[in-house]
Amino acid sequence: MRYGLPGEHPLTGRSTPDLELTDGSRLADHLHGGRALLLDLTDDPELRALAAGYAGRVDPLTAGCPYRPDLAGVLVRPDCFTAWAADAGATTSTAGPAEALEEWFGVPEGAMTPG
Incomplete structure (x- = not known):
């Protein structure tokens, strides 16, 4: 089974292997x-x-x-599905994991929210 989550890595949207x-x-x-x-x-x-911005929500x-x-x-x-994955040596930025973290777990602690 695979969920249609954003990201190109083959693990994204799949059950994470143990x-x-x-x-x-x-x-x-x-x-x-x-x-x-x-x-x-x-x-x-x-x-x-x-x-660190997701303490208590993400270990x-x-x-x-x-x-x-x-x-x-x-x-x-928490349901053991992969929300984001990246390969070693690939040209990646923290944008991918940052977007996935915010999508699934909200804004990080200490982030400015529009007022």
Whole structure:
């Protein structure tokens, strides 16, 4: 099954695979809180900064994934579907994950809202 979500990555709109991470855990181990998860697979400080604005709504996780070195990051919705994904080495900006975060989880904390 695939939802028609914006984004060109093959994982976007699909059920997120239960990735094995370098610390020995699996992605599913980090989803028990019922919140979304922003998985940073390249230790990207800009991605972590984006996640910081969604504290309490999105859990950030920086980890490696030995069996999917092609992935740079994945935003997993609470229903375990991929809202955004990007490949390592691809020319990406934080616009993709920022748009997906705002679409699914509202404006980040501290953001200016039109008055």
